[in-house]
Structures are given as C-alpha cells and as structure tokens.
Amino acid sequence: MLHIVLALFIFQPIQVEEYTLGNGLKLLVYEDHFAPVVSVQVHYRVGSYNESVGLTGISHLLEHMAFKGTAAHGPHEYSRLIEGAGGIENAYTSVNRTVYHAHLGSDRYELELELEADRMQNLLIAGEEYTSEKQVVMEERRLRENDPYYMIFEQLDLIGFSYHPHRRPIIGFMADIERISRDDVYKWYRHYYNPGNAVIVIAGDVRPQQAYDLVKRYFGALEGHKVEDVEFDEPPQKGERRFEYRREVQMPALAIQYHTVTVSHEDVSALDVLAMILSYGMSSRFEQNLVRDKGLATAANVYHVNYKYGGNFIIFGVPQTEITLAALENAIYSAIDSLKTIPVLDAELEKAKNQALASAVYQQDSPSGIGMRLGSWEIEAGGWEKLNQYFEEIQKVSKEDIIRVAQTYLTKNNRTVGYLLPEEEN
Template identity: 50%
Template sequence: MFLLTIFFLWVDLSLPVHSYTLKNGLRVLFYVDTLSPMVSTQVWYRVGSYYEPSGLTGISHLLEHMAFKGSKNYPGDLYSKLILENGGQENAFTSENYTAYWSDLSSDRYELALKLEADRMKNLLLDSLEFESEKKVVMEERRLGENSPYDVMWENFYAVAYLSHPYRTPVIGWMDDLKRIRVSDLRNWYRNYYQPKNAVLILAGRIKPESAIKKVERYFGGIKGKDVPKLSFSEPPPRGERRIKIKKDVKTPLLMIGYRTCDISDPDYFPLEVLEGILFRGRSSRLYQSLVFTKGLVTDIFGGSDIEKDPGIFYFFAVVKETTKIGETEKAIYEEIERLKTDSIPTKELEKVRNQVLADFFFQQDRIRSIAFSLAQWEILLGDYTFFERYPKEISQVKEEDIKRVLRRYFTEDRRTVAILLPEKEEK
C-alpha cells in the first residue's frame, strides 16, 4: 500500500498533446507516442440522444448505422473494407452526448483514415433504400432490448428519474419514433450536426505533429462549416421520491436506486468517484461485503456516477436473490448511506479506495485508443481535454469531509428514484 501511494504521488500525467483549431472550426488534438506502431484516428461529434426532440428519438444512433452505408466516393461498405484490407480495425458508438467513429491503423497508413473520415463528414449518401433496410435492423435491436431485464430496468428508471430532460430517453430511441423517422429527417440531422464546428478530431500514436496537421488541413480544411444550434435543457428540481414497479417474465428480481447529483464540471464529481469506490469497488467494498457475503441478500451489486454534461445520477443496481428480500435489500443500502454520513471513514480504507480509483484510471489508459477516447470525451463534454491530466490530482486530494458533504447534499429522499423489476409469476 505504501509503495502504491508513493507511485501515484510521482506519476507525471502531463501528456504530449498538441491542439489546433482549423479555420472552419474543427478542433484537432494530437497525442504523440513514438513507441506505438499504431495510430488511432477518431472523430467525435457533439450529437446524441441529448440533442433529439420528441418524435426524433434514436435518430443519432440511426445515423451512426447509416454512416457505414456508403458515400459519393466510397459506395456500400467500402469504408470498412479499406480499413480491413489495410490491417486495421474500426467501429463507432452513440451516447447521450456524442457520436464517435474510430479506426486503428499502422502509423504509415493513418492518412487513409483521415481521408475516409473527412469524406464521412461531408459526402454521405443516405440512400432511401439503405435507410429503410437499416431502420429495420435498429428496430430489431430495439425489440431485443425490450426482452432484456437489464435494459428494461435502465430504461424505465431513467424515464421516471427525469421528467422533461432528454436524459430520460434511451439512446436507441422509442419504437414509435423509430417507425416515424423518414430519410429526409436523417439527411437534415446529418447536415445540421456533422459539421466541423461540432466535431473533435483526435490522432493518437506515432505521428509527427508538423506533418499530421498538414494532412488534416488537406482533407478537412476545405469542408465549409456552419454554426450548430447551442442547446441547453433544465429539469425541475426534485421534490420527492419517485418509485416505479415493473413486472416482466424474469426469474430474478432487480432493484435500482438513484440520487440526482451533479455534472462532471462540478468539484463534487471527484468525491462521488471515491464514494463509488467505497461502496462498490471490488469484493472488499462495503456493499459487496454486507449484501453479498454477510447478509446474503443479493448475488451482485454495482453502481456509480453517470458521466454527463448536465446533472446526472449516482445509482445502485442490485440483483436480488428473491422477491421477499427486496425490502430488506433497499433498507440495507439506506443504512450504509446513513452510516457513511455519520460515522468516521477509516484512514486506511479511504487511502486504499483512492489508490484503487487511480489504479483503475491508469490501467484504462493501457492502449493508444483508450487515451484518445479519454481526451476526446473530456474535450467534447467540457471543452477541456486537460481534465484527463487533472483527474489523478483531484482524486488524490479527496478527503473524508468531502465525501460526507456530497452524501448530505445529494443522498436525500427528495432526490431519490427507486425502480423494482419483479417476476410476472411468483414462484409458489
């Protein structure tokens, strides 16, 4: 433990990052690692379910699917074929706050990825026949989620936890909206949000910034950009506990409890990260020890903070052994919260957890792609990739009084949402 603490005190996380902004507004970050044989090329757009109005939920995710269905210069699935033929990997994902595309290629071939991503930004075909076919794929994905107990739980929980904020809608969208979305809607969405001013380009790996920026200018500099609407949403302050009970054809009951907290720009984010470690991190964590080993109420329990640009949720998710144990499980969680508010937290426990949080943070950056992910995420959410560098220092400075402060501020009945998923047919 002593050696681990010293290690984290001396880690220098000043990253060799070069940042630029093109004339068209494209934000560009280079992370240089001369030891890596690869370059990860990523383009992140500030668009996801957060930006979707009622009636168009799921359109960002649907556009992500269609972004692999051909452009004016690369028909069909030629994007993917070219990456694979050059020994690379690629994929994409959509969240509440962003849509991201990434590809990993050897350092002598990353220019291909730049060429393809620039083409994706301005030349997608969005063919009507491909659209109808891909929409069926997404709707089937949606149907499969409706049969997943975990997906059902998450979806219903957030729909109750938020009354009006778009965080209440699933990234994949509501089925009725997916059915109604037209290809013209998708084309408008593409034109509005796949803009240089709305994107961050990351290159991470064995690159020379001087030559890399010239390549970026060559492929992206000529794309004319336009302003993107700046959206902000508010949510009524919580004024009492909200509860939902769901019945479904499942064998194991689930319990989810959440408290409305803060966004990631708030200093309280860091004590909440350490609190997550105290409650959930590893088999020696408080709730795992109490609910799994000592009381035998659950087979698993996990949780933590949402990473959101607007105030998110600190959640508890428990797989309860049997329906009759739900009330006892809920009570045991509340008792642990109250205990943390009033009783002192042993210095050794706090030090251990801080080190666990930091260890997980560092180990997550074991690949070039992961570092690029982190830089892009913070640049998109905060407009500040250096959050990545500040995180270890902030975590190492979290004190017991910080944890008690956030517990008292956020973990109250008024800010609480509870969801319970029960088997439709109780076993006799």
C-alpha cells in the same frame, strides 16, 4: 507496484498538442511512440441529448447510415478498406457524442482521415439502404425491449427525469424509429456533421505537425458552422419516486438512481471515490456487508455516470433467493447513511482513491483509450485539460468530502427507486 505506477502517472500530466482550423475543426494530438499504431477518432457534438420528442434515436440511426456509402465509396467499402489496411474500425452514439474511430499502423492512418473527410461531407443516405438499415436498428430496439434488466434502467430514466433529454434512450423509442424519414436523417446529417461541430483526436505513434498537416489537407477546405446546444434545466427532485416493472424474470432486482453532477463539476471526484468505497472490489462495503457478512445480495453495484449536463449515481442490487427487495433496499440505505455521519478510515479512503485513479488510468492505457478520454472530456467537460484536473482532485478528496457529498446527493427526496418483479398471475 500499483502505487508506483500511479505516482508516475500522477506527476506526468497528459500532454496534448491542440489545433483549431479556420472552419472551426478542433484537432487534439497525443504523441506516444510505445508501439507503431495510431488511433484516429472523429467526435461529433451530437447524441441523444440533442434529440426531441418524435426524433429519438435519430443520431444512432445516422451512425448506422454513415457506413452505407458516399459517391466515392460504396456501401461497406469503408470497413473493407480499413480492414484491408490491417486496421479495425467502429462507431458509437452516446448522450452527447457520436464517434467514428479506427486503429491502424502508424504508416496507414492517413487512409482513415481521407475516409472520414469523405464521410463528413458526402454521405448519400440512399432510400433503399435507409429502408434496410432502419430494420436493423429496429431489431436492435426489439432486443433491448426483450431484456428486462436493460428496460429497468430505461424506466429509471423515464421516471427519474421529468422532461430532461436524459430521460430518452440513446437507441430511441420504437415508434420514433419507425416514423423517422430518410429526409429527417439527411437534415440531421447536414446540420451536425461539419468541421465546426467536430473534434478529431489522433493518438499514438504520430508526430503532431504531420498530423496537423494531414488533417488540414483533408478537412481544411470543408465548410463548417458552429452548432449551439440548448441546455435544459431539470427542476430539482422534491420527493422520492417509486415504480414496479413486471416482466418474465427469474431473479427480481432493484435499481436506485440519485441525480448528481456534470462531468466538470467540482464534486465529481468525491462522488467517484464514494462509489469505490461502496462497491468496488472484494473489500467494498456492499461486498462485505450485503453480499458476504449478511448474505442479503448476490450482487450490489454502484455506477456513477456523468455527462455534459448532469449525472446519475446508480445502485443495482439482486437479492438472495429468500431475501425481499425491501430488505435489500433498507440495507443499502443503512450502508449509505453510515457514510453521512461516520468518517471513513484512512486506509479505506486511500484505497478507494487509488482504485478511482487506477480505473481511470486503465481506461486510457492504449492510443484508443486515451483518445476516447480526450474526446469525451473536450466535448463534455469543456476541455481535455480538465482530465488532468480530475486526477489532481481525486488525490485531494478528504473524509469530510465523502460525508458532504453523501449528505448532499444521496437523499430520499433525490432518489428514484425501481423494483423489477416477476409478472403476476391473472
């Protein structure tokens, strides 16, 4: 059944109506009348990548303040209006995007467009609200700092990157959050929140022309300006980097990071399939060899994450009680090294490709899901249509591709290794 579903999806590329307003605002409309619901999303081209030293976390802080009111709508009124219309809403900040989204009945989505247009141009960012909300964000930061398993990944980025913006956490460093002023946030808002720096995605039970007319009504008169990214070139890593991070933990763990490629790179599909071969499902190599057969790990997972300006192939492992981190680390390398020289079996490759396709399909199995994918690929890959190309490239991944990308990216000189260990007694 899965193969049938995948085949149907593969031969029906995503169809999107695309519009650009005179002020630079991009609109993507995905029409799907399966259910009478619509997802409306505003994707701004700004995130932690755009921040500088001293301003880390400012994009996330602005996201919080975006719910604190305009002259027309008071604090928290946005959420009350959406919920009162039977919808759900939220927002998030990532490396390259800040996204505001709501999911409503198809007869109510105009409300979200009206509110987002107001939010795009009329945020107050009042001093009293700012002081209060900053404390909320600082508490979020404290919670992360109190989670050693989160912090090992933060340390991995800090040590794995020399000066690239990817080394900075999305939530920001505590000292910067404390220091950022209300005026800093307001300037950030005025620079990045405008039609020329935004993509609106409307997905679901909607007619494209109607969606365009509504977007033009609410956003067409707003002034827009294009914001250029500054691309940072991280020097190639020339040697393994290692560190220990000690906290009060019961279970030690290790994290390994390899630098890979951008989301639009031709090798991203082969690396995604490689990640599936190593750690996706009960028949994956890590699960079979490290967890079940040899009993070295309680967990061993791979995460291949890609952004507009780079990517990481991350491995996280937790050893069994009597197993050292070094023993687990060496076993991980043995599993990787075998993929550099021995071709995978036909059945293993096909299963991994189907898993990669299925994983992507499931991520977009709703108006909200497909909207998020379209917005992220539009901004981070340089065009939503490259999502269709990605599915085509997954199907073309060969045994030789797996060997090549393993040899190219999963090398000792290109990796950073962190050990999470219990604190030592004095």
